[in-house]
Amino acid sequence: MVRKKSIFRTIGFWSLIIVLVVFVAYPFAYMVSVSFRNDTDAFEKGLIPENPTFDTYLQLLGFKESIREELSDEQRQLQELVKNLPAEKQEEILGNIAAERKKESFPFIRFFRNSLLIAGLSALFSLIISILGAYAFSRVWFPGRGLVQRGVLLVYLFGGTILAVPLYQIFVNIGLTGSGPKGMVSLFIIYIVQTLPVSLYMLGNYFRTIPETIEEAAIIDGSSRFGVIWRIIIPLSLPAIITVFIYAFMIAWNEYLFASIFVRAYPQFHTLPIGLNEIFYSEHAIWAKMMAASVLTSIPVVGLFMLMQKYLTGGLTAGGVKE
Template identity: 65%
Template structure:
């Protein structure tokens, strides 16, 4: 048998293509991080290394430093002095207009961050919990219409979200779940669960089928209940798949924009990160350095979540569990 060595030119070409792909993928993120460590006036300076690096943008977003937009400008201070000479009703009207303008110029990153975190986390957890029991029933329990239902849960992905947005919004309006910020957030929670549940059922069901049924049979013979088998055998052995599904569902809720822009647009206090950043980005008050810092912080939860559970994302936990 003759082993042919790969030519030097092929090696160079291979690694060159790898480098091009890495640079193409990583450069936008690197540039975003670079701009986030600059002042707003220096946001578009050339080069990736800031001439005057600063963490001001992160400090303001995290509430560690007061933003310029939260401080009263000299024009507003002069206007407040002029208001003293006006009648009380006119003074209150002008003051309300100033407050509304300052509210539109605000950048409540922590509030948006919390809304997104609660929505994405709660919907992902619910999707996983329902998916575990639903997928187990599909893979282990026979009942009339099982195959039809199992295939039917994936039909939701045959229709785009844009087409479903109008009838879904009409349904929630009729149910009265769009009249307040809390109701709108609850509507988004339901929508995110509906969006992620079919894939959760499909992925977990396929993984449960790889677990030898003889393990469950042994547990049932020893007196374990069906619920005990799920909690003590299926869930521990399926932890890689469960965590993968949770991350997938979390990312869906974390990055979702279409339904969020429809349901919570009338309520600025309920904005998620995707909607809030988009509103600031297309407003006259866009500040590029702070926008880039907010984008970096938006990516942090997903990165931290993935790194913290990476050790579980391995297959083969059932290998050697039973000998057929």
């Protein structure tokens, strides 16, 4: 006998869903709203801006010159002091103040480029290594295979704050600190190490669902192990592979702790998390521009999820069914 659903239970369920969606979506909606406002009305009430503008996005993307609307305290004091100076001297000092206001105060493009480079490369290399490693774990027998397969997950027993000092000392000893490029190489290695364990685990489980008879037939036809991986394993494992790439990319894209250790001292190599944090606590803290930068920062990850949603769903549910 099928019981009729209570109308009160249905109303309660959907009310809870609506509250949850609003709770999750409102901060992002407010961030988008502030990004389309002028600096002077960044904190006006409501989600819909009264005077919407695209200036903040145009400035961040380099299509429009960025000029700070407000003078710093030092610049105001300097303007007052030069009033008693000769006209030529006044013109020189005021020109320097104007040039300082036009100076790039929010190098978003540089932050974005650095993060995209380090996140994309580390995710790609992590994916390549994990494909080969996961195939070895799932198809090739060797002494201690089970121990090694479980041992790679031990890295997650230790938090980043515990590993930060030892890792920094290691990279100092091998000469991968002291400059921006060396710091980026250190981050590249760390991000690969961070993402490899789960990548190996996810791909290994997926590879086990692929019938070995397909590979055996290819090997009988003369294919090598690498040929099997390239022509059979990778095409049949695209959902899991894309899932692993997105996971590795997100880890590197949002990572802050190790970036603050290895590249904070080199502004030309700041990643987005470091750059945005520096801007928040600097004299250039302009809320509309910072919210626009935050929106642009979320676009790559959101775009990856939207483009690869069907593959991502397949990858997340992979490994649950065995042959």
